[in-house]
Every structure is written in structure tokens, then in C-alpha cells.
Amino acid sequence: MPLNHQILLDNRPLGEAVASNFKLVSQPTPALQDGQVLVRHHYLSLDPYMRGRMNDTKSYTAPQPLGEVMLGGTVGEVAESRHPAFAVGDKVVGMGGWQDYSVVNASEPGALRKVDTSHIPLQAYLGAVGMPGVTAWYGLVKIIEPRAGDTLVVSAATGAVGSAFGALAKARGCRVVGIAGGPDKCAYAVNELGFDACIDYKQHLDAASLSKALKEACPSGIDGYFENVGGMVLDAVMTRMNAFGRIAVCGMIAGYNGAPLPMSYPALILVSRLKVQGFIVTEHLEVWPEALKELGMLVATGQLRPRESIAQGLAAAPEAFLGLLKGKNFGKQLVQLC
Numbered sequence: 001m002p003l004n005h006q007i008l009l010d011n012r013p014l015g016e017a018v019a020s021n022f023k024l025v026s027q028p029t030p031a032l033q034d035g036q037v038l039v040r041h042h043y044l045s046l047d048p049y050m051r052g053r054m055n056d057t058k059s060y061t062a063p064q065p066l067g068e069v070m071l072g073g074t075v076g077e078v079a080e081s082r083h084p085a086f087a088v089g090d091k092v093v094g095m096g097g098w099q100d101y102s103v104v105n106a107s108e109p110g111a112l113r114k115v116d117t118s119h120i121p122l123q124a125y126l127g128a129v130g131m132p133g134v135t136a137w138y139g140l141v142k143i144i145e146p147r148a149g150d151t152l153v154v155s156a157a158t159g160a161v162g163s164a165f166g167a168l169a170k171a172r173g174c175r176v177v178g179i180a181g182g183p184d185k186c187a188y189a190v191n192e193l194g195f196d197a198c199i200d201y202k203q204h205l206d207a208a209s210l211s212k213a214l215k216e217a218c219p220s221g222i223d224g225y226f227e228n229v230g231g232m233v234l235d236a237v238m239t240r241m242n243a244f245g246r247i248a249v250c251g252m253i254a255g256y257n258g259a260p261l262p263m264s265y266p267a268l269i270l271v272s273r274l275k276v277q278g279f280i281v282t283e284h285l286e287v288w289p290e291a292l293k294e295l296g297m298l299v300a301t302g303q304l305r306p307r308e309s310i311a312q313g314l315a316a317a318p319e320a321f322l323g324l325l326k327g328k329n330f331g332k333q334l335v336q337l338c
């Protein structure tokens with residue numbers, strides 16, 4: 001049996017997550033039972049939600065157990081099969097975790113899905129045509145409910161979710177303004193992702209300064225905001241929201257390492273009659289087929305070509321993950337495995 005390298009959660013972070021929270025181990029993959037499939041992972045997805053699961057605190061889902069393989073989405077191919085629906089060589093997506101191989105009970109609903117790589121690259125099923133893409137779709141379509149001509153803003157604009165949001169919103173005739181960290185990310189948002197404008201929040205020391213930049217980029221105000229960050233960025237956007245604006249609260253990454261994220265202007269929710277709604281994409285499985293169809297079309301036709309940051313080898317996963325929490329990634333953060 002092939003040797004399987006795995007990364008376990010060894011201990012929980014105290015404040016900022018660090019590399020010593022993780023432990024690399026190796027063991028042979030077990031022999032398959034009837035109904036099981038051995039998947040060789042080609043790519044592991046690194047996602048901000050993993051930081052929340054490293055804590056043992058109240059959340060929308062159970063914490064990552066200590067001493068077990070880190071949870072995570074994977075794409076790869078079937079290396080061995082004792083399930084009639086899967087053959088060696090099939091390309092599959094699943095939740096294989098931070099390891100080179102996984103043994104999957106393939107009859108479990110949703111455990112393993114075959115994917116077509118003839119027009120869509122395999123790793124896109126972890127990004128634009130996967131969970132992050134559907135996240136953008138849900139917040140845009142179901143919460144922001146855009147109308148052509150609306151001005152929409154998204155933070156972490158060049159990331160996996162933000163880049164999909166831009167393409168989906170442009171396809172609906174909206175003006176789309178990104179907020180991202182640094183001139184390179186902002187130039188990429190406008191020149192390659194098709195955003196109408198992008199503001200580098202790192203050039204602004206406080207919400208008042210960022211709010212001024214938003215006024216210039218959004219002369220008609222903001223109708224919809226897709227929130228990925230929290231803190232100063234949310235404060236600035238709130239001051240520019242139009243009456244009856246909609247805010248889809250998708251993530252607050254600025255607080256994932258434990259920093260408090262006070263909200264400075266909650267009264268604007270009342271004064272501007274805002275709709276502010278949080279959501280978790282995995283609680284809305286009913287929209288996935290429709291969303292994946294649209295996202296697949298955008299990728300296959302070249303209208304959405306998101307950038308990727310690819311770390312090499314499983315041992316590089318912890319540093320790449322810690323970098324993602326600090327904005328070191330440029331586009332979807334992946335780890336290329338065997």
C-alpha cells in the first residue's frame with residue numbers, strides 16, 4: 001500500500017495560529033473494504049474557515065478534533081476501487097483532508113463526486129467551480145439580489161470568493177468595485193478580473209479615509225456589499241450604503257486570529273434601512289447545482305479565469321495556510337500533492 005503523508009491538528013492556537021499547531025506524520029494507506037475507494041489527491045484546498053475550526057469554541061460547526069487529519073477539500077483521481085460506480089483514473093472531488101491519499105466510503109451521499117475535466121481544470125473544482133464560487137453566487141443572488149445598474153462592492157476582491165463574485169456581478173450588469181490589499185492585487189482586479197475599480201485598503205489608515213476613496217469609486221453610493229473582512233473596511237462601506245442596501249456577511253477574516261472587530265456605526269443599519277444577513281454556504285445545498293452550472297460556464301468560456309497560488313507538497317501546507325490568513329496568497333490558495 002502507498003505511504004500516506006498526513007497533517008494533523010496537534011494543539012489549538014492561543015491567539016494567532018502558528019506552524020507548531022500542526023504535525024506531519026506518515027503511515028501506509030489501509031487495505032480497502034467493499035464499497036471503499038482509494039483517492040490519490042492532486043490538490044488540497046486551503047480555506048479561511050479552517051482557522052475557525054482550529055478553535056474549540058461555539059460556532060456553526062464542530063471543531064476540528066485534535067490528533068486527527070485536518071479537514072479540507074481535495075481533488076484527485078481514483079487509485080483503487082471496490083465500489084462499482086468508481087473506476088481507477090476517475091477524477092473526483094471530495095473532503096479528503098490534509099493528506100496525500102484518502103479512503104472514502106463512496107456510497108455515503110456527497111462523499112465523492114466525479115468531475116469532468118474536459119473544459120474545466122481539475123483544481124477549479126476547489127475554487128471557482130466549487131465551494132468558494134458557490135459562496136459568491138449565494139451571497140450575490142440570494143442576499144444582495146442585484147439589479148442591473150446597481151453598484152456592488154466586495155472585499156478580499158481578488159481571492160477565491162471575491163474573484164467569482166466579480167464575474168457573477170458583471171454578468172448581471174452591475175458596477176463592481178473591489179477592495180483588496182496592495183497595488184498589484186488592485187491592478188489585477190481591474191485589468192484581468194474586469195472590476196470597474198479597486199481600492200487598496202492598505203493605503204488608508206482609517207475608515208474615514210477609505211470612505212472618501214469609496215465615494216470616488218462609487219459616485220451613486222453602494223447598493224450591495226459582499227463582506228469578507230470586517231473591521232475598518234466594513235465601517236467605511238457602511239457609511240456609503242444607499243437606503244435599502246443589502247449586505248451579505250460571508251466572512252470576517254480580519255478577526256479570525258482572535259482580534260476583536262467592533263462595529264463603529266451600527267445605527268446606520270436603521271438609518272439606511274439596511275438588510276444585513278450572514279450565511280454559511282454548506283447550509284444551502286439546494287442552490288449548488290444551479291450555481292455550479294453558471295460558474296462552470298463562466299470558467300469554460302474564459303469569462304472567469306481566477307489566479308491561483310500553489311504551494312508544493314503537503315509539508316508546505318501549514319505555512320501556505322498561515323500566509324492566507326495574512327493576505328500572502330494571490331487568488332485561490334491550493335497545495336499541489338502527489
Ligand SMILES: NC(=O)c1ccc[n+]([C@@H]2O[C@H](COP(=O)([O-])OP(=O)(O)OC[C@H]3O[C@@H](n4cnc5c(N)ncnc54)[C@H](OP(=O)(O)O)[C@@H]3O)[C@@H](O)[C@H]2O)c1
Pocket residue numbers: 047048049131132135156157158159160161162179180181182185228229249250251252253254255279280281282324325326327328329330331332333
Ligand atoms: N460564509 C461561508 O459559507 C463562506 C464560505 C467560503 C468562504 N467564506 C469567507 O469568504 C472570505 C474569502 O474567502 P476566500 O476563500 O476567497 O479567501 P481569499 O480571499 O482567497 O484569501 C483570504 C484573503 O483575505 C484577505 N485578508 C486576510 N487577512 C486580512 C485582514 N486582516 N484584513 C483584511 N483582509 C484580509 C487577504 O486579501 P487582501 O490581500 O486583499 O487583504 C487574503 O488574500 C473569508 O472571510 C472566508 O472565511 C465564507
